[in-house]
């Protein structure tokens with residue numbers, strides 16, 4: 001027996017290939033959409049991996065430091081170091097802002113890292129692709145390659161200029177913004193230091209406040225002003241554990257004795273995936289559903305019209321004794337062939353377009369396999385309409 | 401298999417019901433022996449196509465009896481389960497227009513029928529080629545239908561009707577699109593095949609050119625047949 005579907009495709013291959021390419025571009029968009037979601041999750045995981053922390057100690061009852069603002073006193077890390085099971089504890093600040101030089105402005109996540117060394121102090125970039133780590137206490141920066149700076153470039157964060165001394169790769173925030181590492185003190189200033197006008201105004205206000213400016217208590221005003229202008233906060237303390245200590249145990253001890261909120265790695269992942277990008281991922285899921293429905297409608301329409309064109313031939317085939325299952329198989333095979341062409345085109349277009357997207361698009365083999373079977377399932381469903389119509393064709397139509 | 405041709409008695413066919421009922425066939429009887437070619441003529445709307453559809457097991461008659469060879473296929477109800485297999489194996493169709501499958505070449509258009517019946521591809525193609533040779537279109541065996549002339553298409557379609565060596569061939573105005581020379585050639589082929597393959601052939605026609613070639617003609621008027629001896633002129 002010859003393949004009727006195959007012969008028909010060979011006969012009208014132009015139509016097939018063109019509709020296959022059209023469908024393929026749609027499937028490509030769908031795959032990229034799934035890749036955007038995977039990329040978001042992966043960005044979140046990269047953020048956690050790169051911080052090198054086992055525990056995140058944050059302000060009580062907040063989901064900080066990534067999903068909610070959090071501030072912790074910058075001396076808390078010392079007391080944490082004394083807790084059993086804690087190997088390293090380091091302050092860290094995170095602030096997403098615009099950074100830039102005259103020719104290049106990007107949205108970046110500025111990370112303030114505590115003095116220390118990479119590999120032992122959590123928060124430091126674990127590896128560089130160019131240049132060196134920060135060695136001075138001020139005005140040096142290690143930036144992600146996605147920010148578009150080169151080693152030696154200078155850029156401004158608030159009032160200060162920083163020199164790029166090293167470059168990293170895949171160090172991004174959960175929303176895909178490249179990271180800029182600067183020394184903690186600088187970062188604290190960038191985050192908490194007010195401008196001169198504001199400081200002047202606040203001094204004036206304090207001086208005018210009889211509660212602070214008391215003639216009977218000399219020195220009180222100065223003390224108040226000093227306390228107002230010092231910045232002793234960080235967003236979180238990153239903690240690494242000594243071997244042999246369970247994260248949950250140490251976290252419980254810190255919660256109990258330090259009255260702070262502590263997240264383990266898996267809890268943090270839950271916050272990032274479940275809360276921070278939850279709306280975005282539902283948005284993407286919605287798009288995936290729409291794209292699936294649109295693809296199904298297109299396949300159904302194409303197969304329907306290809307079958308409509310063959311009504312006469314189908315009547316003849318039935319008249320000369322072709323079984324229904326042979327005719328149904330012909331239509332379904334064509335639908336599947338269209339799906340396979342579409343998938344191949346879609347996979348290729350997704351692979352080539354993924355790097356062009358500004359945010360990370362992660363195409364996983366599992367998604368491709370799932371996508372392939374989804375396409376086949378959609379094609380089978382879509383062909384049912386055409387098959388139904390073909391089976392209703394009356395063989396008598398072939399005779400005048 | 402003994403071949404007794406086709407025998408129908410008292411076939412009637414009513415389309416629809418009640419006020420809108422159309423009595424397309426009222427009382428039709430015919431007997432066509434193996435090896436015989438008979439004409440079926442009548443004015444438009446007289447029920448020719450309806451009769452052919454009943455004979456071809458495409459639509460169900462309302463009453464009557466049809467026998468194909470030794471097998472009773474209709475006796476106030478179908479006596480055969482698988483009508484498609486019956487059509488495939490026992491009945492050859494030749495239509496007014498060739499209705500070839502556009503995506504199969506001439507050989508495969510013909511070979512498809514034996515293939516549907518389970519004959520291996522090579523054997524089916526060999527049979528198709530044999531018929532193409534007999535019909536003198538073997539040089540176009542690999543052409544697609546769109547590349548064939550009208551007459552060539554019609555010959556391929558006749559070959560398709562013959563390929564499973566059915567005991568009955570039903571032809572609905574097979575010469576309508578052809579000039580008189582080609583029409584005569586088709587009639588000659590049908591007569592040759594009827595003789596060679598012992599096939600009973602019924603040809604519906606309006607074609608004045610070929611009517612004189614039939615030895616027997618059935619006239620159908622208002623759903624009733626009348627037999628008449630034809631001129632049986634040679635072609």
Ligand SMILES: Nc1ncnc2c1ncn2[C@@H]1O[C@H](COP(=O)(O)OP(=O)(O)OP(=O)(O)O)[C@@H](O)[C@H]1O
Nearest residue numbers: 400415416422424443444445446447448449450451
């Ligand atoms: N499916 C149908 N439903 C109802 N009436 C029908 C149907 N098919 C045919 N008829 C009627 O049955 C009668 C016979 O039709 P038929 O097609 O057999 O005529 P015909 O002899 O083939 O005519 P022509 O030479 O014009 O092809 C006509 O009156 C026609 O209107």
Ligand SMILES: [Mg+2]
Nearest residue numbers: 400448449450
């Ligand atoms: Mg007719």
